[in-house]
Amino acid sequence: MASNGNNEHHRFLGYLSVVIFTLTFVLGLPSNLLVVATFFKKARNKGATPNVVYVINSCLANLFFILWLPVKVTETLNNWMLPPVLCPVYNFFQFGTIYASILFLTAISVGRYLSIAFPITYKLYKNAKNSCLVCAFLWTLVTLHVALVLIIEGNGGQLFVSSSLNNISTCYENFTEAQLNFLVPLRLEMSVAMFFLPLLITTFCYFSCMALVVRSCLQERRKRRVIVVALSTLLIFVVCFGPYNVSHVVGYIQHENIWWRRVALLTSNCNVFLEPMVIIFLSSPPMHSLNLCWQTVKRKLSNLKCNASACRRRQG
Structure with a gap:
């Protein structure tokens, strides 16, 4: 009975995952391409501002993730059928793009705060070159973190592909005790350095922006738009990325690869189509x-x- 219950639970989770992956692909691909094309056109016509550079990089990270979604759907419906060497490559793009999106959302919030709180000083450093340097630093930071985790997790020599109790080949699901001893603290460090700290920075920046805008002489319509953009971004930040990173904290406390981490990862996928939709519908220049x-x-x-x-x- 317990085995049947576990099979039913696994099957339901598989169907739910396929629905979310399909929704992410159908909505995420055109919306991210549309935002990238629009902001490239804006950069070509009016020059690349920091916000434009960060948005383009964030949407490119989403597109890298979308390109690997068919692989994830195939694995969910069947099992890992590709060459084992592709498993770490797939996971590099999956988890790397998640943290890249987090950092670029944080960079956007910092830029908006500085442009409102320190408009004159910020204007001296507000150029495409500095923004590209920031993006290069953020991509390097993500690459080093994710690559380090993948290298340590691959010490078992299985290239992350292992068999479950049902003799099904899985990618990035089962770990040895030796791998967990390195993996669990590293996941905690990644969640603190690349989610909780950026969340604090983003929250401070947007609430400061809202406070400054409310006290300003802007039109009420523009004030409402700034507040809606700020709150929408924070909501996406917490709802999409929060559960997955909380699973790292719980996994560290319990010293295991917790079972609901796979469910929490599904919410991160929703950022792929929610973020460009917020940009499209709540930003007047792109509109x-x-x-x-x-x-x-x-x-x-x-x-x-x-x-x-x-x-x-x-x-x-």
Whole structure:
């Protein structure tokens, strides 16, 4: 009976995972491509501001994650069927992009705070070169952390692919006691350094922004937009990335790879499509650019329709 219950639970979790992966792919791919294209156009026409650079890098991290989703769906429906050497590569992109998104969201919040609290001083350092240097530092930080974890976890020589009790090959699921002795403290360090600390910084920046904006002379409409953007970003930050990183803390306390970590990881996937949607619907400059893009598409479709009608009349 217990075995049947576990099988039913595993099957339900598998179906839920496939639904979320599919939703992430269907919504995340076009929305992230749209934001990247819009902000690239904005950078080309008006110059690359720090916010533009950070948003592009964040969406690129989401796209790297999306490219590996078909692999995750295949593993969830069946088991790990690819060459074992691809397992650490897949996990590098999966977990690396999660923490990259966290750090770029933090960089965006810091930039917004500095532009409001110290507009004159910040303007002296507000250029694309410095923003690209910050992005390079953040990518390097994520790469070193994730690569270190993967190297240590691979000390068993199995390249992360192992068999479960049901004789099913899994990737990044089962660990030896020796691997856990290194893995659990490293996961805790990653969650503290690349989630809880960025969360504190992001919370401080956005609440400070809201306090400064409320006391300013801005129009009420613009005040509301700043507050909505700040609260929406914080909500995504906590809801999407919180459960997964809390699992690292619990795993450290219990000294194990806790079972619900896989469930918590699903919420991180939702950031892939929620973040660009917040950017699209709550940021007025991108909305203006998106409206221009949509009008251009409508004109081209209208021209194609007119040309097709003209061709049919000539043929008739």
